Amino acid sequence: MINVDKIREDFPILNRKVNGKPLIYFDNAATSQTPQQVIDVIVDYYSNYNANIHRGVHTLSQEATDLYEGARLKIQKHFNAKHNYEIILTSGTTHGINLVASSFSSLLEKGDEVLVSALEHHSNIVPWQMLCERTGATLKVIPMNEQGELIMSDYEALLSQKTKLVFVNHISNALGTINPIKKIIEMAHEVGAAVLVDGAQSCPHIKPDVQDLDVDFYVVGAHKMCGPTGVGLLYGKEEWLNKLPPYQGGGEMIDQVTFEKTTYAGLPHKFEAGTPNICGGIAFGAAVDYLNGIGFDAIASYEHELLDYATQQLLDIEGLKIYGTAKEKTSVISFNIQGIHPYDIGTILDKMGIAVRTGHHCAQPIMDFYKIPGTVRASFAFYNTKQEIDALVEGVKTAKMMLS
Known part of the structure; x- marks a missing residue:
């Protein structure tokens, strides 16, 4: 069982603000954050x-x-x-x-x-x-x-x-x-x-x-x-x-x-x-x-919980499509909203202090397969929380409202 509040204390960068908002870091698939111990x-x-x-x-x-x-x-x-x-x-x-x-x-x-x-x-x-x-x-x-x-x-x-x-x-x-x-x-x-x-x-x-x-x-x-x-x-x-x-x-x-x-x-x-x-x-x-x-069994279990929670919450947004729905999957969600470029969504989320990755993620053949320019990618780690996912969902809703 993970004590996420205690774990978050190990990561000094999670205390900083971005654009005046508490940092919510969902770009872990690109680079994870570094604990004080390291x-x-x-x-x-x-x-x-x-x-x-x-x-x-x-x-x-x-x-x-x-x-x-x-x-x-x-x-x-x-x-x-x-x-x-x-x-x-x-x-x-x-x-x-x-x-x-x-x-x-x-x-x-x-x-x-x-x-x-x-x-x-x-x-x-x-x-x-x-x-x-x-x-x-x-x-x-x-x-x-x-x-x-x-x-x-x-x-x-x-x-x-x-x-x-x-x-x-x-x-x-x-x-x-x-x-x-x-x-x-x-x-x-x-x-x-x-x-x-x-x-x-x-x-x-x-x-x-x-x-x-x-x-x-x-x-x-x-x-x-x-x-x-x-x-x-x-x-x-x-x-x-x-x-x-x-x-x-x-x-x-x-x-x-x-x-x-x-x-x-x-x-x-x-x-x-x-x-x-x-x-x-x-x-x-x-x-x-x-x-x-921390233990990899505990990490895998908690991150799967975050993945399930985020998937359910994001799919409630009308027009949102998730790419990559494999039966065996880890804590990455790539998505788009119909009619909106992923870069624009990512830019608005950044203004809210939410770090996601946008584009083809150095996997252009995958985007060509789906016939899309790229996706918004939110990738979760064991130091993320459901409260942060709630903020992401509200941020995506706001971005959709602004850009539609």
């Missing part, structure tokens, strides 16, 4: 430990290294990776996807096929298009239905011995659809294909077990998990990470360097060239601790 870790690092890691013999370097590698162990445990070196710390979800896409260039050839779902964020579309352009492989799309669910029979029909890679998000950022990724992974493995899952939207709400899923690659950004921006992770099975060549060259990722030949370091350093976001990695570990302290 902010304190960031301040403590720069106040007491700031030094480069792995290469120093002095005390500060050793202490910073211990904190950074300790965070990697926390993250390994959270996602239940078999080995800590299967956790590659990145600058975020997009970095992890591009790392895999770039490194796979040497493993694909003309005639190979890669599958991507119709529900993807641009970050899980564009890198694979670029990969296909480099290799001559063919990109195919798993279609969706009106409810915003993947059509699994069509996915089955697309799979063949030519399929080498499958890319799908765990949860759609634009619609909130929870995809059946365990089944998707199982079906891909039957034809020998590897699977990368974009977990950016799932990890604030659920606790993925990468070994249970049997996923080959899983990517995450910390800033959607109450952590800082500019840091994330790529989980990869050891066997796959060993097959892939390095993504970037530089310091830390090497074993021996001469002008004639360079040999590369082992995992995870092979994929971690240069000075990392040390503070960000440590704070990522602190954010994982914070979320586990």
Whole structure:
């Protein structure tokens, strides 16, 4: 059971005002807010430990290294990776996807096929298009239905011995659809294909077990998990990470360097060239601790309650349509009001201190499917309240009255 009033005390930004109104933050699918416990870790690092890691013999370097590698162990445990070196710390979800896409260039050839779902964020579309352009492989799309669910029979029909890679998000950022990724992974493995899952939207709400899923690659950004921006992770099975060549060259990722030949370091350093976001990695570990302290079962239950409540209240507004009505869904509502541009609704809500996202949410193919320019997206977190949802509903009603 969540004590939302107590939890809200952990988030200093929730005390501020926007346009003279108390902030109501419903843009959590873009970036979650950061609790004081994580902010304190960031301040403590720069106040007491700031030094480069792995290469120093002095005390500060050793202490910073211990904190950074300790965070990697926390993250390994959270996602239940078999080995800590299967956790590659990145600058975020997009970095992890591009790392895999770039490194796979040497493993694909003309005639190979890669599958991507119709529900993807641009970050899980564009890198694979670029990969296909480099290799001559063919990109195919798993279609969706009106409810915003993947059509699994069509996915089955697309799979063949030519399929080498499958890319799908765990949860759609634009619609909130929870995809059946365990089944998707199982079906891909039957034809020998590897699977990368974009977990950016799932990890604030659920606790993925990468070994249970049997996923080959899983990517995450910390800033959607109450952590800082500019840091994330790529989980990869050891066997796959060993097959892939390095993504970037530089310091830390090497074993021996001469002008004639360079040999590369082992995992995870092979994929971690240069000075990392040390503070960000440590704070990522602190954010994982914070979320586990609340408990993901409690988070999921409370956020589902918010989703149901908001859905019922918003659907009472005449002319309002919700896009994405999958049976399995998380706390995201994308909607429009007939005859009104979503940008105009979002602008009026902002004047009331209510932060929502408007546009195509970096998922333009979804908007093209529905033949709309975009949506208003309200995305809820465990620190939001039903009272805030009431304010959103009244704000939408006001916006409708003003713009009709």
